[in-house]
Amino acid sequence: MKTSLLVLVTAGLAIAADPARQLQPNAPRTVVIVETETPPIIRTGLLQSTLIVLPPEEKVATLFGGDIVGWVFDGGHVASRFVSIKPKTANASTDVHIVSDHGNDYTFELKEISSDADPHFDSKVFVSPGDKQAKENLILLPVFVPASEVQEKIERLQKEAEAARVAEATGRKAVETEAEQYRSHYPGTLHFDYVWDRQTGNKLGLQQIWRDDKFTYLRGQFQETPALYELKDGKGSLINWDFNAGLYTVPKTIYQGYLAIGKQRMDFHRAGEGN
Numbered sequence: 001m002k003t004s005l006l007v008l009v010t011a012g013l014a015i016a017a018d019p020a021r022q023l024q025p026n027a028p029r030t031v032v033i034v035e036t037e038t039p040p041i042i043r044t045g046l047l048q049s050t051l052i053v054l055p056p057e058e059k060v061a062t063l064f065g066g067d068i069v070g071w072v073f074d075g076g077h078v079a080s081r082f083v084s085i086k087p088k089t090a091n092a093s094t095d096v097h098i099v100s101d102h103g104n105d106y107t108f109e110l111k112e113i114s115s116d117a118d119p120h121f122d123s124k125v126f127v128s129p130g131d132k133q134a135k136e137n138l139i140l141l142p143v144f145v146p147a148s149e150v151q152e153k154i155e156r157l158q159k160e161a162e163a164a165r166v167a168e169a170t171g172r173k174a175v176e177t178e179a180e181q182y183r184s185h186y187p188g189t190l191h192f193d194y195v196w197d198r199q200t201g202n203k204l205g206l207q208q209i210w211r212d213d214k215f216t217y218l219r220g221q222f223q224e225t226p227a228l229y230e231l232k233d234g235k236g237s238l239i240n241w242d243f244n245a246g247l248y249t250v251p252k253t254i255y256q257g258y259l260a261i262g263k264q265r266m267d268f269h270r271a272g273e274g275n
Contacts, residue, residue: 023048023113025123031108034130039095039107044087045121046114053126054081058100061144067094071110078152090114098127101142104134189213196268204259204266211253218248218259226259231267236260 023045031040044050054060059081065073071094072086083098091112098106106127113121129135194209201207205222218228228248229236236258242249256269 022119024120026120028124028126029122030126030128032128032130033106033134035105035134037130039109041109041111042085042125043113043116043121044085044110046087046090046112048086048121048123050085050122051124052083052085052098052108053124054083054098054100054106055127055129055138056081057138058102058104059142060098061101062099064097064099065094066096067092070094071096085110087112099144101144102137102140103143104129104137186212193271194268195271196266200264200266201268204261204264206259206266209268214251216248216250216252216254218250220246222246224261226261226264226266229258229260230254231256231258231269 042050059079060075060083063073063075063083065071070087070089070092072088073096074084076082085096091114093111096108096110189212190210192210196209204220204226206218206220209218211217225243228239228241230239239250258265258267
């Protein structure tokens, strides 16, 4: 009897001393969580990871473990439906609460089974809500945003803002460069090659006529604003022009034209054109 008892005690000590020697994973199983019922027990093993998998519609918003010293709870750096659990010590037990982004709360009792006669531990546990409200929550929009998603969004927005700032600065520099080039080249596009009767022009108040590569300009001090015409085939025709503070701006090159007030008329033309 003493010998048999010694053998049993020795065997028990051996199991406790080598808790991982015969641990075997169970097939994945599904647990149904009902708020009013006792939390289901999840069997865990030393040096083993047990994966808890939430429904496909949900992600882990936050995770609470009763014993955070003797256990490792890992919800990942990116919000997902997976939680990994590992015990650090043999025969430890604690509880864990998982709150999903849909507002569902799942509670489990964890048990490390090194000294258990049954060497099988849970390798993967699928979670299914059993309460009516919890099931309805799955089809609604999330009520919580996981912290990792918030941080990821903040970082993405910061990167987008920085990219927009760089693009805006680059665009502004390009515009400034183009404007500078235009200013430096613009004087070369101005041509003062119009001919008119200066005496008649002085009576009307005309001071100068010139053009660039897009517009024709007439400037003067006019007591009464003359009408501006373009001459084509010897006939005058009204054209579109802007007048502001004594400056006519015509959105084209005029080769021949004239200003007229009542019976007063002053013809002008580009050198080499007309009379």
